[in-house]
Every structure is written in structure tokens, then in C-alpha cells.
Amino acid sequence: EAGVTQFPSHSVIEKGQTVTLRCDPISGHDNLYWYRRVMGKEIKFLLHFVKESKQDESGMPNNRFLAERTGGTYSTLKVQPAELEDSGVYFCASSQDGLKKDYTFGSGTRLTVV
Amino acid sequence: AQSVTQPDIHITVSEGASLELRCNYSYGATPYLFWYVQSPGQGLQLLLKYFSGDTLVQGIKGFEAEFKRSQSSFNLRKPSVHWSDAAEYFCAVGPRHGSGNTGKLIFGQGTTLQVKP
Known part of the structure; x- marks a missing residue:
């Protein structure tokens, strides 16, 4: 499975450009x-979808x-226009039932804004 | 405020030595508790989790963690570290099932483990 x-796994863009990150969850997972x-900070939650709803x-x-x-x-996360402080690693996770079942992370997208 | 604290940013241990990574949380009600590992170039891999029951939980790769309610702690341990354990380790907490917000994790800052030969 x-x-x-x-x-992408990595993306380098210039300040002011637009970038779109994509996440394909595990099939059947409603939660994304x-x-x-x-850099130097903790991993922070951005948002949660249930099916297509935020x-x-x-x-x-x-x-x-x-x-x-x-x-x-699948889900996309667009940053427009990108700023230097947006650089970091963006992770996606999906699950069948909140934290209880099959909560799985992707390998992340490393975004560098120069 | 809800938060997770991993007091040690970097830890270096010799191969074969024991390891303990500390994690304390502030959450209100007892949350679900997790430890994740991220090896270079890899994603976040679940090591173990605590939902309820026995407060000593076993995970993959020989890791275990102990939940101590009185100390709001969930420390990760391994009796004998291998060179392949060098990675970054994250403690995380999240809401119990049925408590409303389903699935939002709060992470600590991470602890980078270096293993000396």
C-alpha cells in the first residue's frame, strides 16, 4: 500500500514567486x-481537512x-507570494480516524525561498 | 497554553550506551502521546504511542517510553544505542478521541541524537 x-521533495524559489506543494494521502483516509x-523551530500544525472541508x-x-x-x-498548499520566512519543511499527514488509527506522515517538502 | 518541551536539543552517546530523551508536556487533560523519529532525508516515522493502559509502552527499533502522569512526562529510552539510531527525535501530544479537535498534534522542538563509535 x-x-x-x-x-516536490525540494523546491527553491525566489522571493515573490508562487509555489504549490502537493500531498497525496493514503487511499481512503478522509483526514489530511x-x-x-x-529552521530551528518546532513542527507546527497548519490545517486539517476532513474530506474536502477545512x-x-x-x-x-x-x-x-x-x-x-x-x-x-489530494491536497495542495499554495504560497503566493513567497517570503523568505516561508522557508522550511512542509509535512503532510493523513489518517482514517484522527490520531487513533493509521496517522501517517509523508516525507515532506523542503522549501527554500531566496 | 498547550506545549511540549524537549529540554535537550542535542545529545551525544557512545554506541552501546543507554539513552534517555526527555519530554514534558502541558495540555490540560491527559493527551495522547507520541514519539517520532526523522532520519536524514526521511519523513517522520512513528516510534511508539500511548493512548491508555500500561504506562510503559514498547515501540519499534527497541525503544520504549514511560508515561508519568504526575510529572506530565513521556521520556523515551533505549538500553543500547546503535549507530543507526542517529537521527532527530520528536515528542508530540494530541487530543483524545472524542474531545473535539481530532488529530492536531503539538510537537516539541526535537532532540538530535549523535552516536559516537
Whole structure:
């Protein structure tokens, strides 16, 4: 069974550009989560989808970040325009039933804004 | 405020020595507790988790952790460290099932383990 897939694995963009990160959850997982870790800091929650609906987006840093999950399958996280402080590793996780079952992380996307 | 503290940013141990990584949390009600490991170039891998029951939990790769409610701690241990254990370790907590917010994890800052030959 495929795990949680994220791509690209690495992205280097210039300040002011747009970047879109993608996460493909495990098939059948209704719950999808985005996290990020900026350098030297802890991993922080960004938002949670249940199917295509945003259940909790309390961790989204500002309106330059837009997350979507059309059709309740894969999700995208767009940063527009990117700023230097957006550099970090963006993780996606999916689960069948919150934290109780099969909560699985992807390998992350390392974003560098120069 | 909800938080997780891993007091040790870096730890170096000799191969074959024992290991203990500390984790303390502040959460209100007792949360679910997790330890994850991230090896270079890899994603977050679950080592072990505590939901309820026996407070000493066994995980993969020979790791174990003990939940101590009175100390709000969930320390990770391994009796004999191998060179392949060099990685970054994260303690995390999350809400119990049915308590509303389903699945948001709060992480500590991580502890980087270096293993000396």
C-alpha cells in the first residue's frame, strides 16, 4: 500500500514567486493535515481537512497561504507570494480516524525561498 | 497554553550506551502521546504511542517510553544505542478521541541524537 506522498521533495524559489506543494494521502483516509517546520523551530500544525472541508485552519500563518482539497483526494498548499520566512519543511499527514488509527506522515517538502 | 518541551536539543552517546530523551508536556487533560523519529532525508516515522493502559509502552527499533502522569512526562529510552539510531527525535501530544479537535498534534522542538563509535 502506498504511503503519504508529497511532491516536490525540494523546491527553491525566489522571493515573490508562487509555489504549490502537493500531498497525496493514503487511499481512503478522509483526514489530511498540513504541518511545517521552519529552521530551528518546532513542527507546527497548519490545517486539517476532513474530506474536502477545512475542519481547522487555525495554524495558517497568513493569507499568502491557500490550501485546497478538491474532491477530497489530494491536497495542495499554495504560497503566493513567497517570503523568505516561508522557508522550511512542509509535512503532510493523513489518517482514517484522527490520531487513533493509521496517522501517517509523508516525507515532506523542503522549501527554500531566496 | 498547550506545549511540549524537549529540554535537550542535542545529545551525544557512545554506541552501546543507554539513552534517555526527555519530554514534558502541558495540555490540560491527559493527551495522547507520541514519539517520532526523522532520519536524514526521511519523513517522520512513528516510534511508539500511548493512548491508555500500561504506562510503559514498547515501540519499534527497541525503544520504549514511560508515561508519568504526575510529572506530565513521556521520556523515551533505549538500553543500547546503535549507530543507526542517529537521527532527530520528536515528542508530540494530541487530543483524545472524542474531545473535539481530532488529530492536531503539538510537537516539541526535537532532540538530535549523535552516536559516537
